Amino acid sequence: MKALITLLLISWGCTVKAQEDVLIQEIIEGFADQLPEDYDLYELTERLSFYQKHPIDLNKTSPEDLKKLVFVSPLQIASLFEHLKTNGQLIDVLELQGISGFDLQTINRILPFIKISAPSDLSQLRAETFASNDLIIRYGRTLQTQKGFHDLPGSRYLGSPDKLLLRYKYLVKDFMSVSLVAEKDAGEHFIHGKSGADHLSGNVTFQKFGPFKKLVVGDYSMQFGQGLALWSGFAFGKGPDVTSVASKDLGLRPYSSSNESSFLRGIASTIGITKYIDFTSFFSSRKLDASLKSSADGSMTLENINISGLHRTPTELKNQKSLGQVVYGAAFQYAHDHLNMGLVTYKTQYQQRFVTGNQLYNKYSFEGEELLNTGVNYSYTFKNMYFYGELAHSIGSGWALLNGIMASLSPRISAVLLYRNYEKNYHSFFSRAIGEGTETNNERGIYGGMNYTPHKYWSFSLYADYFKFPWLKYRIDAASEGYELLGQMAFTPNKTTKILLRYKREIKSQNADAGSLDKGIQSVLKQNFRVEGKWSGNKQLNFQSRAEVACYQKGIAVSETGYLVYQDVNYKPLNTKLSGNLRLAYFNTPSYNSRIYAYEDDVLYGSAFGIYHGKGFRSFINLRYQVMKSLDVWFRYATSFYKDVETVGSGLDEIRGNKKTDVKLQVRYQF
Template sequence: MCPASPPFHRTLAALIGLLPIIGPTPATGQSRQDTLETDTTEVASTLESVLDALNTADRTATLAAEQYADLRARPLVLNQASAADLSVLPELSMKDAHRIVQHRDTHGPFDSVGDLQTVDGLDAATIRAIRPFVRLGPGAPPSLFPAFGTIVSNLTFSLTQRYSRRLDLGRGFHEDRFLGPPGRFTTRLRLDHERRLQLALTLDKDPGEQFRWAPDTQTYGFDHVTGSLALRDLGPVETFVVGDFTAQFGQGIALWQGLRFGKGRDPIAPAQKRGRGIRPYRSASETNFFRGLAGTIGLPGGWVLTAFASRRHRDASVDSSFADAEGPLPVRTVSGSGRHRTPNELARKGTFGETTVGGALEYHRSTLQLGITGYRARFSRPLRPGNTPYRQFRVAGHSTSMLGAYGTAFLGDYTLFGELARSPRGTYGGLLGAAMDGDYAEAIMVGRRYPYDFASFHGNAFGGGRRPQNELGVYTGLQLRLAPNWTLGTYVDQYRAPWLRFAVPRPTTGWEARGVLKYEPRPWLSSYLQARVRSEEVGTEYQRGGRRLEGLQREYRRSVRWHTEYSFSDALTVRTRVELSQHSTPQTDSQGFFLAQGLRWRPHPAITTDARIAVFDTDGFAARIYAYEHDLRYSFSAPVFFDRGRRSYLLIRYNPFSSLTLEAKYGVTRYDNRTKIGSGLNRVDGTRRREVRLQIHWTL
């Protein structure tokens, strides 16, 4: 370990950590029920269990924060939502979503959200988790063409304006290497008529980017502009989108854009999600969406047809070594960062054009759902991933395509699901899973086979990588209800990469296991203990006979976390977390420690404050620890902690009116053993890094 932190910091952190234990208990005369009403504290606790599985390196992190913020502001209509829509709710499995829809079809519309208790298989904890994201609504879609006055009276307009920046700037700003100012501006505009009509526009400028008008690079003041017009429930037309949208079908092997969770604290739900079809895209994230037209039509006999056409330009690195060749210069890699701060980054913007057409045909019955999906994409420049061995089997050439077939069968307490897809090389990739749901146990097993030459350009299936390629694996998850207030969730994932990966010179194997013991005696008191182990082979170099050789070594990552959350009252909640980490190889052994005390206080119904103080001490980056922290609506934050220091933040939310929300967050990280933070143009000279974020959300 690194040298010990100053005794004051250790002592202060330890005393703060005892607050939930030595603090007062709820007063006997307090009006406190075993089932709390939906409030900000409960929503935050629910989302933390989901978002905590992510970190800032995940591209899905921003999408997750945005999706759940949108669901909180515009809950799903319980009496109209499909099983696919319900399955995105936190802690709700595909089987649970199917049971809700089946109960609704059999017994009629729900009379209240509390009637979810009558659905077989839904326990009180699951209902509390999804309650903030659903509302009752009518039992059937409204009339096809409502009166003009009805439309106007039900229109909802919302505006969100966010500004954020780091107060301690890096080299790129001090040396004038970045073209624009250090602040990030994000503007969101929404106009809704129930779920029938949704008009959305998102404008975003990252730190270091310019405000400029350059239509040739798709820059219109803000660097990133995305928008869509979506219509739903127009007779046989289930969905019609003009503008930006995503497509999600089956298990995601052939086609899946947008949010998809991987392995987390919930061992069951993330492994069996179901595609939601066409959805409008409104995110500030600049990758992984289509731009054009898309529509879904319901046909007689339970058939559903979806078709889409897209044309958009993406960032890419052009390979200038082919300057003497005829035709457009080829592209080596398609960029996903979305940053355009320097002339070199700006030169990559919009250089890769992609025209894509595709669709899906699905058959829906109460216990059986089948479908086929596919697309074909043509590129304005040829893709040439290069001669590096690990890039050898990536998508290449002037075009690509994919065709997949998928299905789900609900057989009482059992669910079977899977997908098989074919790549342009004629290689087949697939996933097959089975889930069981009993009174006291849930179990799931998923086998996946993504060959090394199976190149899915728009796939995002369950597994260890972002793309379903070069991976064979078996995942087994189990969740047990040990007692009324105790649950144990665990999974084991074993996998193998049959081909080379980045910085790994040979095929490798690995495994990962996680166990979470949760104790929830009351809705206002919860605690869990988590242990996680990951072992895999990684690349290394060693000397033999005066020569440097590439080889493999086995790496272990271990962590243990204890987290507890206690609500003294509806106005005061405290959270305590302790985490230990270890990273080991045959040559090194690194350890880490993290202790945090969080506090949520509502001194007034219109004011909510969220604060946390944390200390960390690790033997460098190898023993790093990620810790999710609360942020502005539509934002995500999970800083990575390594070396030795302290982190604190304060988030204030003020609702002077029901239609107006003002938010401000200030955070600072201080290091005890560093004089430089970050690297490259982002390097900060000093021992601290501060940031401030401001946001206004107005609904009319």
């Protein structure tokens, strides 16, 4: 505690300022429990940071650009362009208040990322072009020695405990970009004879290059429709903003994340065949991590694909890049006025044959060496309503269907209704559609949500999602069903104060635990209650406080309750080079089942999903020092102190003692 108090005093004494990521925090926290702990959100954070520096001109933009602002709904985008078509260019940002679907919350969110040029502004007659280089080097490690780094017989970590990341990007706006990412996780060798750098990714992208609207050589992602047939890379799930369940597809995109799965490697291009029709073709060939098994006839069969990207132990290194994957296909997109339509078809081939286990829940899992997928998608805007959906088919097996409607019922109310039906034998290796399961199959559901802003100070969000699993699932030995509810109220009396209340309830089914007196399928109830306040003392000082309670109960067992309380302190200086923020947190959860998620500020583009479980205290401090205009240095120190334990973590990550401390150092040079 003395160390925590010392850090607090330092943070108040130093001339520091808060990171400008409040909006990113609000977006990420809505779906933090749906992503892995170390998921790299570079795709999202870099995109928003870019548009903070280079705002989108609403009089010169396109729907594709506005889709990149993830908090703007498809209906709002359609309403904006209908307004521009009917009334001409915008003169002032205040005009947004008169466009259907643009509530005050959306307008406040969008302001840092947009600008409006006057029709007579001659400077806008020439294209804005600039070239820039952006180099980031990051180092991190856990200060305590984990079990896997000891000289153990059998499985252990073969590399060093250091985490390393190099990220470089060269950009010529509206013409080309070059991206390179090299990463080493803790426990890995940075250089390995099988692959060179443990993870190396890069691409060269051209825009408006001859006949190509977009051309990518290297690593890329594909995002079409609602994610049923073809979607790789980052995707949203359910969150407090109910409009997020309508995916905003971006088509072909260069891939620059450090996540080591869910991307394609090869060449892809988008060509404008006519004014309203785009044609995208792609070819990918890469090696994946997989567990292979020798069959009775001596051939190798495929048990599962490893998406963690970790290569620390002898087994993980053996599985590294052991499976060849080839993907190729094409997509047509039609966009004119209020109608958008798309057709996608592609084939996936593997070197080895998928063979499922003999578990009954695997009865309808994919088997074979190749899979052909196809899908059609649409969206249509009619007055204040937005219709969207997709129908996908894995040839020779099942179907997947999604249809939704989004409506602006009044200037203060927007609503969404969505139906989905994913058959148990539908298969896709590149699918990220809305749903409860980790895979897009064996699920039916209906979702309804509403955003309501009765007054400029008040806003409410509510959604309900009912889902069924017609066939068995892992740890569920029967057909099952469940539901999820979320309600949120936000009170913002002025620009410096915000109070938020949130309640979330989820019920699912699961097999009884070993030794349980209540046999068979049991109901699992999870509930979360959150109270949060944000306020600013002045232009320099602001705070965020939260108290959250998580309740978990399985079957007739006694319910367990977890707690989290934290205080964030940010201090924004004037005319100084040093900035930063601090958190002090107390948590108490009986087990991992009652864990609580809370976003944590990190170094620029860093990923920090706080998963609080156990009993103890946690604190972190982030500092940024601007050495010169083009050179910045970040430092992060995060420590957790657990009560009444002798070890922290499990398996090879186990630490003797009751403390875990992580540090990061990052340098960014822009030139």
